[in-house]
Amino acid sequence: xxxxxxxxxxxxxxxxxxxxxxxxxxxxxxxxxxxxxxxxxxxxxxxxxxxxxxxxxxxxxxxxxxxxxxxxxxxxxxxxxxxxxxxxxxxxxxxxxxxxxxxxxxxxxxxxxxxxxxxxxxxxxxxxxxxxxxxxxxxxxxxxxxxxxxxxxxxxxxxxxxxxxxxxxxxxxxxxxxxxxxxxxxxxxxxxxxxxxxx
Amino acid sequence: xxxxxxxxxxxxxxxxxxxxxxxxxxxxxxxxxxxxxxxxxxxxxxxxxxxxxxxxxxxxxxxxxxxxxxxxxxxxxxxxxxxxxxxxxxxxxxxxxxxxxxxxxxxxxxxxxxxxxxxxxxxxxxxxxxxxxxxxxxxxxxxxxxxxxxxxxxxxxxxxxxxxxxxxxxxxxxxxxxxxxxxxxxxxxxxxxxxxxxxxxxxxxxxxxxxxxxxxxxxxxxxxxxxxxxxxxxxxxxxxxxxxxxxxxxxxxxxxxxxxxxxxxxxxxxx
Numbered sequence: 183x184x185x186x187x188x189x190x191x192x193x194x195x196x197x198x199x200x201x202x203x204x205x206x207x208x209x210x211x212x213x214x215x216x217x218x219x220x221x222x223x224x225x226x227x228x229x230x231x232x233x234x235x236x237x238x239x240x241x242x243x244x245x246x247x248x249x250x251x252x253x254x255x256x257x258x259x260x261x262x263x264x265x266x267x268x269x270x271x272x273x274x275x276x277x278x279x280x281x282x283x284x285x286x287x288x289x290x291x292x293x294x295x296x297x298x299x300x301x302x303x304x305x306x307x308x309x310x311x312x313x314x315x316x317x318x319x320x321x322x323x324x325x326x327x328x329x330x331x332x333x334x335x336x337x338x339x340x341x342x343x344x345x346x347x348x349x350x351x352x353x354x355x356x357x358x359x360x361x362x363x364x365x366x367x368x369x370x371x372x373x374x375x376x377x378x379x380x381x
Numbered sequence: 382x383x384x385x386x387x388x389x390x391x392x393x394x395x396x397x398x399x400x401x402x403x404x405x406x407x408x409x410x411x412x413x414x415x416x417x418x419x420x421x422x423x424x425x426x427x428x429x430x431x432x433x434x435x436x437x438x439x440x441x442x443x444x445x446x447x448x449x450x451x452x453x454x455x456x457x458x459x460x461x462x463x464x465x466x467x468x469x470x471x472x473x474x475x476x477x478x479x480x481x482x483x484x485x486x487x488x489x490x491x492x493x494x495x496x497x498x499x500x501x502x503x504x505x506x507x508x509x510x511x512x513x514x515x516x517x518x519x520x521x522x523x524x525x526x527x528x529x530x531x532x533x534x535x536x537x538x539x540x541x542x543x544x545x546x547x548x549x550x551x552x553x554x555x556x557x558x559x560x561x562x563x564x565x566x567x568x569x570x571x572x573x574x575x576x577x578x579x580x581x582x583x584x585x586x587x588x589x590x591x592x593x594x595x596x597x598x599x600x601x602x603x604x605x606x607x608x609x610x611x612x613x614x615x616x617x618x619x620x621x622x623x624x625x626x627x628x629x630x631x632x633x634x635x636x637x638x639x640x641x642x643x644x645x646x647x648x649x650x651x652x
Contacts, residue, residue, distance in 0.1 A: 198419075199419070199422045202419065202422060202423055202426060202498075202501070203426050205499070205500070206499075206500040208500075208639070212500060212503075214503070216503075230386075231386045231389060231390070232385055232386060232388075232389035235389050235390060235392070235393040236389070236393075238393065239393055239396045239397070242397075242400075243400060244415070246400070247411050247412050247415035248412075248415065248419075248501075248502075249501075249502045249503070249505070250408060250412065251505055251507075251538060251539075251548065251554055252405070252409070252523060252538045252539050252548075253405050265554070265556060266553040266554045266556065266571065268554060270401055271400060271401070271403055271408040271411070272397060272399075272400030272401035272402075272403065273401065275393075275396065275397045275400055275401075276397050276401075279393055279397070312503070315503070315504065316504065319504060319574070320574075323553060323574075327573075327574045327575060328575075329574075329575035331575055331576075332574075332575040339503075
C-alpha cells in the first residue's frame with residue numbers, strides 16, 4: 183500500500199513536469215490535455231478516501247502554485263479602484279477533493295471490472311472541475327459571461343482528457359501489480375465456474 | 382463514516398483552509414520555490430523546443446534567406462544613414478531641452494526577452510519569458526511593462542529565478558489607463574473573458590456618455606497610475622457602444638498576440 187501510494191505520488195510529479203510541455207490546442211478553443219487532473223482522477227478510484235484526500239491536497243496545491251495569478255497592481259492603484267479579482271490560492275485543493283469523491287462514488291463498479299464507467303466519469307469529473315472553476319471566476323470577477331466557445335473549450339478538454347484515461351488506468355494496474363497492491367479489479371481475474379456434475 | 386476517513390477528511394479541510402488563508406507574499410514564495418524546482422525541466426524543455434522550432438524554420442525558409450539577406454543589406458545601409466541623421470537630431474534635441482530646462486519624462490530602457498512558453502494555464506492569458514531574478518542584466522520586477530515593436534503587450538505577473546510570467550493585455554487582469562487619440566477621453570482598457578479568435582478584442586470602459594470617437598482612432602497609454610509609460614500604442618477603435626451613463630468601445634490590439642517571439646521589458650514610470 184505504501185509503495186503504491188509513493189508510486190502514485192511520483193507519477194503525479196512526473197505528470198506535473200510533462201504538463202508543462204503539453205500545449206493548448208488553439209484550433210480547438212484552447213482545449214488541452216489535463217494530465218495532472220487525469221492521473222489524480224484515475225488514482226483516486228484505486229485508493230481509499232484518506233489517500234485520495236492526500237493526493238487531492240498535493241495536486242491542488244501544486245496546481246495552484248503553477249497557475250495562480252499575482253495581485254493586481256500598477257495603473258489600477260492610482261486610476262481605477264476595482265481591479266479584476268483572481269481566484270485565491272488553494273481553491274483547487276477543494277475542487278480536487280470534490281472530484282476525487284465523485285470518482286470514489288463509483289469505486290465498487292470499478293472493482294467489479296466496469297472500468298468503462300470510470301473512464302466516462304473521468305470526463306464528467308473534468309467537466310465538473312472546469313465548469314466550477316469558470317463559474318468561480320465569474321463569481322469573483324462579476325459580470326456573468328458564458329460564451330459558447332468557453333463551453334466548447336470545457337467539453338473538448340474533458341473529452342480529450344477522457345480519451346487518455348484507459349492508458350493511465352493500464353499504467354496504474356501495472357504499478358499496483360509490481361507493488362503488490364491489490365486494486366481488486368475483478369474483471370481481470372479468471373473466475374472459476376462451478377462444474378455441473380451429474381449425480 | 383469510518384473514524385480513519387473522518388480524520389482524513391478533517392485533516393484535508395484543515396489543509397485547504399491553511400492554503401486558502403496564505404498571504405500574497407507567502408503564495409509568491411511558494412510559487413518561487415515551486416518554479417525553482419521545476420526550472421531545470423522548463424529550461425531544457427524550452428531549449429529543445431527552440432532548437433526543434435528553429436530547425437524546422439530553417440528547413441522551411443532556407444530558399445528565401447538569400448533574397449531576404451540582400452534586401453536587409455540594402456536596408457541596413459539605408460538605416461545607417463538614418464541613424465547618423467537621428468544622432469545628429471538627438472544631439473540637437475538634447476541641447477535644446479537643456480536650453481529650455483525641459484524635464485526628461487521618458488527614459489525607455491528596453492530589455493529584449495524571448496517568449497519561451499505560450500498559454501501555460503487554462504483560463505489566464507499569459508506567456509512565460511526567459512528572464513528571471515537571477516538572469517544577468519537589469520533586474521526584472523513584478524508589474525514591469527512589456528511591449529513589442531507594434532505596441533503594448535502586458536505586464537510581468539510573476540518573477541521566478543530564471544523565467545517570468547507575463548499577463549497579456551488580452552486578460553481581464555491586465556487593466557490599463559488609456560486615452561483616445563485627439564480627444565480628452567480617458568478610460569480603462571482590459572481583455573475580455575472567453576475570447577478565442579486569433580485577434581481578440583479588448584474592452585474600453587468608462588468613457589464619457591457623450592464621447593465622440595470614431596472607428597479606427599488610435600488608443601495610447603496615459604501613464605497615469607505609475608506603471609505603463611505614456612504614449613504607448615495599444616490598439617485602434619473597432620466599435621463604439623454608447624450608453625446612458627458611460628460609453629464603451631471595443632479595441633483591436635495593435636500587437637498580434639499569436640505571433641509574439643521577442644518582446645521588450647520597460648522600466649515602470651515611477652522607477
